[in-house]
Amino acid sequence: MGAMDRDWFYQDNNTKPKRIRRQRRRRSTGRGLRLGTFGVIALVVGLYLTPTVFDRYILAVALPHLPGSPVPPRGVDASDVPLGLPPATNGSTSFALHESPDSSQDFVAYDPCRPVHYVVRPDFAPAGSDGLIEEAVAEISAATGLTFVYRGITTEAPSEDRETYQPDRYGKRWAPILITWTSPAEIPGLEGDVAGLGGSPYAHTPSKPFVYVAGQVQLDAPDLTNIIQYPDGRDQVRAIIVHELAHVVGLDHVDDPSQLMHEGNNGLTALGDGDRAGLALLGTGPCVPQL
Numbered sequence: 064m065g066a067m068d069r070d071w072f073y074q075d076n077n078t079k080p081k082r083i084r085r086q087r088r089r090r091s092t093g094r095g096l097r098l099g100t101f102g103v104i105a106l107v108v109g110l111y112l113t114p115t116v117f118d119r120y121i122l123a124v125a126l127p128h129l130p131g132s133p134v135p136p137r138g139v140d141a142s143d144v145p146l147g148l149p150p151a152t153n154g155s156t157s158f159a160l161h162e163s164p165d166s167s168q169d170f171v172a173y174d175p176c177r178p179v180h181y182v183v184r185p186d187f188a189p190a191g192s193d194g195l196i197e198e199a200v201a202e203i204s205a206a207t208g209l210t211f212v213y214r215g216i217t218t219e220a221p222s223e224d225r226e227t228y229q230p231d232r233y234g235k236r237w238a239p240i241l242i243t244w245t246s247p248a249e250i251p252g253l254e255g256d257v258a259g260l261g262g263s264p265y266a267h268t269p270s271k272p273f274v275y276v277a278g279q280v281q282l283d284a285p286d287l288t289n290i291i292q293y294p295d296g297r298d299q300v301r302a303i304i305v306h307e308l309a310h311v312v313g314l315d316h317v318d319d320p321s322q323l324m325h326e327g328n329n330g331l332t333a334l335g336d337g338d339r340a341g342l343a344l345l346g347t348g349p350c351v352p353q354l
């Protein structure tokens with residue numbers, strides 16, 4: 064996550080880092096953070112890009128059984144069938160998915176046969192933001208059919224190099240999604256008009272599909288402290304969190320400005336039909352109990 068202008072890399076277990084995507088960065092002109100006479104905002108906000116942050120490739124083979132393993136035991140919490148199903152949508156195609164690391168796999172998603180755990184670092188949360196993360200998670204859960212479970216607050220700081228398995232902190236399972244209120248001082252990628260970042264690394268074991276684990280949402284607390292004071296500020300901040308969570312579960316930016324996943328937000332506060340269709344698809348990923 065870090066610099067938004069930079070190329071992203073992922074590491075394979077035995078090859079040099081490979082370039083997998085180049086971030087599109089369009090600096091908008093005249094679309095900065097601004098408060099008009101009527102409190103109208105030419106928002107913002109770093110609903111710009113967000114990469115499939117922390118792209119990383121984890122080889123899981125026999126490792127779970129070794130002391131000091133970098134990956135958890137297999138199949139923790141895995142059910143035989145998906146825990147939920149996404150709602151029907153109108154079939155819009157106005158969405159984009161993060162690029163799959165494997166051409167034989169159409170898209171990467173969280174495993175729908177397990178609960179998706181998340182934790183929140185509450186430090187620096189803007190006044191008046193109580194409940195917004197929960198509301199945004201509920202919206203993504205409803206749109207994907209994925210079951211989210213709140214695991215409480217954490218002191219873990221956001222990081223570009225977050226460990227996806229932290230047994231001492233979170234037990235012997237993949238680390239939960241980490242949602243933090245942070246700042247450009249801590250996460251330089253939030254500099255300028257970027258209000259948030261979101262994405263997930265993926266885990267993989269040979270001959271099985273890639274699965275997202277241990278995502279992060281990094282919210283720019285100083286920016287959002289300003290935005291939440293606008294007349295519809297809570298709705299705007301919630302929309303930013305929803306946008307970043309949609310990156311976490313696998314949506315990329317789409318050119319259609321009527322969707323929340325457009326990279327420059329036009330002040331939308333609700334998911335569009337394309338966003339919903341994409342999120343519904345992302346709720347139908349493969350179950351991979353071998354991870």
Ligand SMILES: [Zn+2]
Pocket residue numbers: 109110111112113306310316326
């Ligand atoms: Zn974005």
